[in-house]
Amino acid sequence: MRYTAKRFLAGILLLFLVSVLTFLLAELAPGDFLSEMRLNPQISAETVEALRTSYGLDQPLPLRYLRWLRSIAKGEFGFSFAHNRPVGALLWVRARNTLLLTTTATALAWLIAIPLGVWIASRQGGWTDRLSLGGISVLQATPELLLGLGCLLLAARSGLFPTGGMVSLGFAELGFAAKLRDLAVHLALPAAALVLGSLPILLRHVRSALVEVLDAPFVRVARGHGIPRRRLLFRYALPAAVNPLISLLGFSIATLVSGSLLIEIIMSWPGLGPLLLEAILARDLHVVIGCILLSGFFLVAGNLLADVLLYLADPRIQTSGTPR
Amino acid sequence: MARKSQSPRVRLWPPAVVLAVVYALAIGADFVAPYDYFAQNRSLPFAPPARLHFVDPAGNWHLIPFIHPLVERPGSYGEYVEDRSRIYPLRFFLEVPSGQRGFQRWNRRLFGVDEPARLCLLGTDGYGRDQLSRLLYGARISLFAGLLAGGLAVALGLALGAVAGYYGGWIDELLMRGAELCMTLPWLYLLLAVRAFLPLHITPVEAFLLLIAIIGLIGWARPARLIRGVVLSAKERDFVRAARGFGGGDLYLLRRHVLPQTFAVALTQIALLVPQYTLAEVTLSFLGLGVAEPVPSWGNMLATLQQYHVMVSYWWMFFPAVALIGVILSYHHLATVVQKRLGVVTL
Amino acid sequence: MTKTNRTDGEQRPDRAPELLIAVRDLSKIYRRAGGAGRLAITALDRVSLTIPAGSIFAMVGESGGGKSTLARCLALLERPDAGEILFAGRSHASLSRRQRAAVRRRIQLIFQDPAAAIHPRFSAVEAVEEPLVIQRWADRPARRHRALELLAEVGLGQELAARSTLELSGGQRQRVAIARALAAGPRLLILDEGLAALDLSIQAQMVNLLLKLRRRYALTYLVISHDLRLVGHLADEVAVMHRGRIVERASPRELLTRPRHPAALALVRSMPSAGGAKRG
Numbered sequence: 037m038r039y040t041a042k043r044f045l046a047g048i049l050l051l052f053l054v055s056v057l058t059f060l061l062a063e064l065a066p067g068d069f070l071s072e073m074r075l076n077p078q079i080s081a082e083t084v085e086a087l088r089t090s091y092g093l094d095q096p097l098p099l100r101y102l103r104w105l106r107s108i109a110k111g112e113f114g115f116s117f118a119h120n121r122p123v124g125a126l127l128w129v130r131a132r133n134t135l136l137l138t139t140t141a142t143a144l145a146w147l148i149a150i151p152l153g154v155w156i157a158s159r160q161g162g163w164t165d166r167l168s169l170g171g172i173s174v175l176q177a178t179p180e181l182l183l184g185l186g187c188l189l190l191a192a193r194s195g196l197f198p199t200g201g202m203v204s205l206g207f208a209e210l211g212f213a214a215k216l217r218d219l220a221v222h223l224a225l226p227a228a229a230l231v232l233g234s235l236p237i238l239l240r241h242v243r244s245a246l247v248e249v250l251d252a253p254f255v256r257v258a259r260g261h262g263i264p265r266r267r268l269l270f271r272y273a274l275p276a277a278v279n280p281l282i283s284l285l286g287f288s289i290a291t292l293v294s295g296s297l298l299i300e301i302i303m304s305w306p307g308l309g310p311l312l313l314e315a316i317l318a319r320d321l322h323v324v325i326g327c328i329l330l331s332g333f334f335l336v337a338g339n340l341l342a343d344v345l346l347y348l349a350d351p352r353i354q355t356s357g358t359p360r
Numbered sequence: 361m362a363r364k365s366q367s368p369r370v371r372l373w374p375p376a377v378v379l380a381v382v383y384a385l386a387i388g389a390d391f392v393a394p395y396d397y398f399a400q401n402r403s404l405p406f407a408p409p410a411r412l413h414f415v416d417p418a419g420n421w422h423l424i425p426f427i428h429p430l431v432e433r434p435g436s437y438g439e440y441v442e443d444r445s446r447i448y449p450l451r452f453f454l455e456v457p458s459g460q461r462g463f464q465r466w467n468r469r470l471f472g473v474d475e476p477a478r479l480c481l482l483g484t485d486g487y488g489r490d491q492l493s494r495l496l497y498g499a500r501i502s503l504f505a506g507l508l509a510g511g512l513a514v515a516l517g518l519a520l521g522a523v524a525g526y527y528g529g530w531i532d533e534l535l536m537r538g539a540e541l542c543m544t545l546p547w548l549y550l551l552l553a554v555r556a557f558l559p560l561h562i563t564p565v566e567a568f569l570l571l572i573a574i575i576g577l578i579g580w581a582r583p584a585r586l587i588r589g590v591v592l593s594a595k596e597r598d599f600v601r602a603a604r605g606f607g608g609g610d611l612y613l614l615r616r617h618v619l620p621q622t623f624a625v626a627l628t629q630i631a632l633l634v635p636q637y638t639l640a641e642v643t644l645s646f647l648g649l650g651v652a653e654p655v656p657s658w659g660n661m662l663a664t665l666q667q668y669h670v671m672v673s674y675w676w677m678f679f680p681a682v683a684l685i686g687v688i689l690s691y692h693h694l695a696t697v698v699q700k701r702l703g704v705v706t707l
Numbered sequence: 708m709t710k711t712n713r714t715d716g717e718q719r720p721d722r723a724p725e726l727l728i729a730v731r732d733l734s735k736i737y738r739r740a741g742g743a744g745r746l747a748i749t750a751l752d753r754v755s756l757t758i759p760a761g762s763i764f765a766m767v768g769e770s771g772g773g774k775s776t777l778a779r780c781l782a783l784l785e786r787p788d789a790g791e792i793l794f795a796g797r798s799h800a801s802l803s804r805r806q807r808a809a810v811r812r813r814i815q816l817i818f819q820d821p822a823a824a825i826h827p828r829f830s831a832v833e834a835v836e837e838p839l840v841i842q843r844w845a846d847r848p849a850r851r852h853r854a855l856e857l858l859a860e861v862g863l864g865q866e867l868a869a870r871s872t873l874e875l876s877g878g879q880r881q882r883v884a885i886a887r888a889l890a891a892g893p894r895l896l897i898l899d900e901g902l903a904a905l906d907l908s909i910q911a912q913m914v915n916l917l918l919k920l921r922r923r924y925a926l927t928y929l930v931i932s933h934d935l936r937l938v939g940h941l942a943d944e945v946a947v948m949h950r951g952r953i954v955e956r957a958s959p960r961e962l963l964t965r966p967r968h969p970a971a972l973a974l975v976r977s978m979p980s981a982g983g984a985k986r987g
Contacts (some may be wrong), residue, residue, distance in 0.1 A: 050541065058553065177688040179639050181646060182681045185665055192672045199668065294546035298643065302666070312549075313647060316556035328553050331546055598824040601784055605816055606838035606891045607808045617826065 043343065047336035054332055058325050059101050104322065113329075114322030118315065123326045126311065131293065131330060133202060134300065134307030138292045140223060141230035145238055146288070148231065153242025154269050160247055168239075176236035183232050184302035187225040197225050200304030226303045230296055234288070241284050245277035252276070282349055286342020294331040372701070375693040382687060383507075386499035393493035394472040394479055398654045401478060401488030404430060406674050407440055409483045417444050424449050429477040448477040483676035485664060495680060498656035501564075502645075503687065505571055505657075506638025512576030513637070514630050517583025518622060524584065525591030526614060535584065542581035550578055551640060555649050564655035571650055575637050583629040587622050594621045624702035631695035635688040642684060658684055727760040727895055727927050728781065733790035735776055750776040752951035753790065758895070763921070763928040765942035765959070767935060767974060773951040774931045778897045781929070782816045783807055812842070815888035819900040821880035825872045831858065831883045832868040838891040857886040860923075861916060878909040885916070889924065897929040902937060914941060935978045939963055947971045 104114050113123040156168045191197040198204065202222050203215075210218060249255060250273055258272050293308060300309030308327050315323035385392055412425035426449040428442035454472045473479040482491040524535040542550070554574050562570065594600065600617045608616075644650035645659025653660060658680040665671045665678070735751040750773045758764045766774050779785040781792060783799065792799040794810050802810060818824035825834045835854040844850060858868055861882040872880055881901060888896060898917075902910050914937070920926060932938055938945055939959045947955040947962070949970035955962070966972045 053541065173692060174685075174689065177635075177685055177692055179642070179684060179688070181639075181643055181662065182685070185662070185671070185678075185681070189671055192668065291546060294549050297546075297548055297552075301647065312552060316552060316649065319556070324553060324556050328549060331549050335546065598818045598820065599826045601779075602816065602818065602824050602887070603837060603841070604784060605782055605811055605814075606841050607812045608841045609808075612841060 043340055044336075047340060050336065051329055051332050055325060055329060056101070058328060059104070104325075113326045116315070116320050116323045118318045118320040118323070123322045126323065127308070127326050127330060130306065130308045130311045133305065134293060134296055134309070137223065137226055137300070137305055137307060138230065138296050141227040141296070142234070142288050142292065144227060145231045145234045146285075149235060149238035149242055150274075153239050154246055154274060156239065157243045157246035157250065158265070158269055160243075160250070172236045172239055175232060178232075180229070180233045180298050181302070183229045184226075184299045187229045188303060191225055198222055202306050222305075226296070226299050226305050229299050229303070233299075234295070238284065241280060242277075245280045246273055249273045249277040278349060279346065282345045283342050286338050286340075286345065288338075289341055290335040290338025292338070293334040372694075372697050375690040375697070378690045379687070379694065382499065382683075382690075383503060385496055386503050389493075389496040389500055391468070392470045393490075393496040394469060394481075395490040395493040397489065397494050397497040397656050399489060399493075401484065403432075404440075404478060404480075404484050404488040405486050406438060406670075407478075407480060407484045407488070408674075409676050410478075410480050411442070412450070416447055422449065426450060427473060427477065427479060446477075448473040448479075450479070482679050483674070485661075485677065486670075491661075491676060491679060494656040494661060495658070495683060498658045498661055498680065499683070501568060501651050501655065501657040502638055502641050502659065502684075505568060505575075505641040506634045506636075509572045509575035509579065509637040509640070510630050510634035512572060513579035513633055514583050514626055516576060516580035517629070518587055518619075518626055520580060521584035521587030522591050522614065522619065522622065525588035526595060526610070526618065532588075536588070539581035539584050542578055543585075547578060548640075548643070551575065551644065552647075552649070554578070555644065564651045567651045571641055571644060575640055579633060579637065583626065583633070586625050586629065590622045590625055591618055594618045624698075627702065628695060628698050631691055631698050635691035638687065639684070727758050727795065729757045729793040730777075730781070731755050731791050731793070733777070733780060733787050733792065735780060735785070735787045735789075749951050751780070751787065754948075754951070754953055755790075756946055756953060756956070758927060758929060760894070760927055761921075761925060762943045763930060763941050765930045765932065765938040765945045766948055767932060767938055767945060768948035768970065769933065769974070774948050775899055777948070778816060778899045778929070778931055781895075782814045782897060783811045784816070812838070812891045813893055814895045814897065815891050815893040817881070817884050817888055817896065817898045817901040819903055821877065821884045821904075822872065824884055825880065825887070827873055828871070830869050830871050831863065831875065831879075834872060834883055835886045835890050838887060842891075854886075854890065857889050858883070860889070860920070861886045862912075878905055878913065881905065881913065882916070885920070889920070893926065895927045895929060897931065899931045900933070903932065903934065910937065917941075933974075935963065935974055947974065 107114050107122070113127060115121075116123050116126055119126055156165055159165050188199060191199045198221060202219070204218050204222070207215060207218060246269075254276075255268070255273055258268055263272070296305070296307060297309040297312065299305070300307040301313055304310070308330070311323065312327045314320070315327070407430050410427045410430070412427060414422055414425050416422060416426070426447050428444050429446055429448060430440040431443045433439045433441045450471055451473060452471050453468050456467045456469055471479075478484075478490065480490045480492065482495060484490055485494070520535055524532040551574060555570075558570060558574075595618060597617075600613055603613055603617060641650055641657065642659035642662070645652075645657040646663050648660075648663065650659055651657040661677075661680045670677055733751050733754045734749070737748045737750055752773075754773070754777060756764075766777070768774055776785070780787050787799075794802075794813075797806075799807075799810075829837070832851065832854045835857055836850050839845070839850040839853060845853075855865060855868055859865075863879060863882050863886070867875065867879065872883060875883065884901075885896075902913055905913065917928065918941075921928065928941075930938060930941055942959050945957060945959050945962050946953050947968060947970055949968070954968040955966065955971045962971060963975060966975045
């Protein structure tokens with residue numbers, strides 16, 4: 037457990053380092069939020085300078101960094117020039133939307149991948165296996181970009197799903213059940229795109245983990261005892277195959293915030309993705325850093341969680357000390 | 361259920377040939393592409409792919425296929441019909457009226473039709489630019505960005521991983537912490553972030569080189585870790601110790617004994633990373649942060665699909681996506697073959 | 708600038724035997740940082756010994772006793788944590804980098820597993836050539852010639868020279884290893900269980916070869932083995948190592964007839980009788 041605490045601290049240190057680095061990078065970058073404005077002939081140079089002073093952009097770098105740190109302590113995470121409010125509030129809303137999408141998609145993906153992976157593994161070597169592997173390969177080769185565009189096309193052509201956004205106009209007036217339905221209908225396609233994107237890797241891992249276990253002696257013995265197939269697969273084989281899957285779960289958690297970036301942008305889901313892109317195009321520094329830190333935090337937390345789960349699940353690791 | 365699955369014999373040449381052809385086409389775009397990538401034709405926006413015919417309206421059979429020029433259907437907007445009264449056969453090794461193009465010194469192109477007809481085998485975009493030509497020119501950008509970035513990342517990873525593994529000590533610690541840093545953050549985020557801090561308006565050439573540099577500088581981490589592992593175990597082998605006993609210096613040992621053992625891993629990493637990096641360029645250009653108009657990249661070609669009417673009505677604009685999937689599949693296949701042949705185990 | 712290894716094989720006139728190597732209070736500790744705690748293994752614990760030039764010195768003991776570590780330290784392939792090694796009077800710590808490289812060449816290690824000790828892709832003659840290549844000795848034809856000469860000396864004919872080491876038998880591989888060691892121009896040859904993996908009859912041949920080479924090149928041997936019988940045949944002096952320390956030092960006859968330390972006793976007891984089937 038001391039080991040986990042050490043890793044946690046190391047993670048925090050890492051995030052801190054990242055924040056310093058990004059600030060430095062921003063310093064090296066030519067221009068800032070107000071450079072675009074300066075190009076506009078209608079706004080006088082004095083106005084721009086005045087704005088600069090009021091935003092505190094003319095302060096030396098270390099001072100700016102300290103101010104930013106202080107605002108983190110206040111929960112504000114800096115100030116967004118484009119949206120004219122503290123970054124924290126912005127992040128919170130968008131992060132909530134992103135997490136809604138990604139947790140749904142991740143849960144769905146795992147719910148599909150485990151039984152499907154088990155089934156494929158049990159048909160190992162047959163034509164089902166080979167067909168599935170082929171399909172998985174093609175799906176894996178399809179970039180997320182295209183999955184998103186494809187889903188969008190489906191929405192446009194079929195008319196069954198909305199082509200963007202999280203809620204319809206007039207959402208606030210709907211009753212509770214109708215609200216849920218509206219949300220679900222908007223959620224469906226982005227989630228589908230994400231599920232399709234993550235299925236190949238999940239399926240591969242579940243399948244290979246199970247295949248290894250199915251070769252093990254204790255499974256053969258169980259078969260020899262005549263234990264029915266389904267029970268064998270799910271009660272005997274699956275629990276033994278759990279270790280690599282736990283690491284994978286950690287990875288899924290780690291990418292909860294960052295994995296949906298592209299899909300959100302393509303399908304106009306109001307999450308962190310579009311926020312980040314806007315901020316980049318507008319050179320809204322604090323928002324960019326806020327997004328990076330948030331996703332970094334989730335990554336560190338996810339990996340740590342995976343370690344902890346692994347530790348709890350595998351008694352062997354507990355006795356011999358956590359492997360490095 | 362107990363039998364270990366036999367995967368089908370994978371052969372090296374199919375994906376290698378496909379990739380070689382694709383890259384050759386990209387290099388030779390000046391010759392193969394019927395038109396320049398910036399050549400507009402405002403009278404033919406979003407025209408569908410041209411149809412090649414062998415039989416003319418009179419019922420005669422032609423050996424060399426021909427096309428009927430497209431004209432707008434009278435009374436409609438954006439709809440095209442073929443003008444059956446005119447026939448333009450395919451011509452090969454056409455002369456280009458305006459002198460040299462790009463790299464090539466030879467002012468001919470592989471195929472095309474006489475003016476004023478346009479041969480657009482993959483249709484046109486909103487400015488009437490031939491999509492096939494843009495696909496080929498775009499391949500130069502996207503494919504080579506991926507290739508160069510992959511090469512850079514693996515080269516860096518090889519150098520740094522070998523140094524870390526061979527010398528150990530504080531260099532090792534430092535490099536591995538750095539690698540962890542690069543690997544901790546999600547790479548798309550990292551890419552976007554680094555791109556964010558660089559000037560937004562840069563020329564396409566600058567963008568191209570910048571992209572390669574950024575991706576390579578972030579992507580060195582994974583190959584470096586793997587190579588470090590190989591070097592660590594190679595260093596301990598007896599024959600390396602023996603060579604040291606003969607007075608072999610570090611450079612000799614690295615060159616003759618240690619590095620050759622890393623080549624298998626390096627090759628596999630290249631086969632795995634190049635498609636990823638190609639995709640990275642496409643994604644960045646798609647988002648508007650990469651190579652900008654008018655220089656085509658498969659990314660900014662796909663960006664037009666974000667417009668509703670384009671996506672719904674003009675299916676030929678999806679071709680860069682098809683090409684991309686094909687390239688990625690070939691690389692994955694190649695990576696599998698390389699792994700099997702060289703007996704490499706990757707994470 | 709390498710001297711070729713020919714000597715006239717004469718015995719030196721009466722003189723105090725020259726000390727080739729002296730070891731004083733050598734210690735080495737392996738630390739392994741693990742997740743759960745740090746493990747420290749004492750491989751060598753204040754080891755001292757002297758090896759006179761031209762002798763055959765043996766080190767015996769059970770596995771893990773520290774013998775291989777000592778061999779590697781002597782060959783300057785690993786750095787001891789404490790103590791010093793004197794090469795003809797000069798301490799290892801005082802050597803410059805070039806001097807260290809020169810000393811390394813003079814002390815050659817023959818490993819236990821010849822398959823691992825020779826690069827699998829090298830042919831026999833290439834393997835023997837390698838020390839010459841590293842030292843940039845003469846030119847390519849001369850090196851090839853010398854390598855073939857050495858192979859012939861250890862009993863491997865020309866037809867085997869081009870074979871890769873994977874195609875050779877265990878005994879042949881060890882011969883290649885010995886020829887390679889000779890190419891480096893050594894004065895001390897350390898055999899780290901070099902004969903353990905071979906059949907008895909081959910072992911006998913190798914012993915004869917080693918004795919012949921010793922006379923020819925005025926070599927000193929340090930034989931590390933757990934096989935007391937072999938040691939009994941070869942050595943002038945034997946030291947017993949147990950858990951990183953030297954616990955007994957005697958002539959072979961003394962050791963075999965009157966072992967004193969319990970570890971030595973155990974070793975002698977575990978020795979099968981002369982006619983029995985071998986291997987511990």
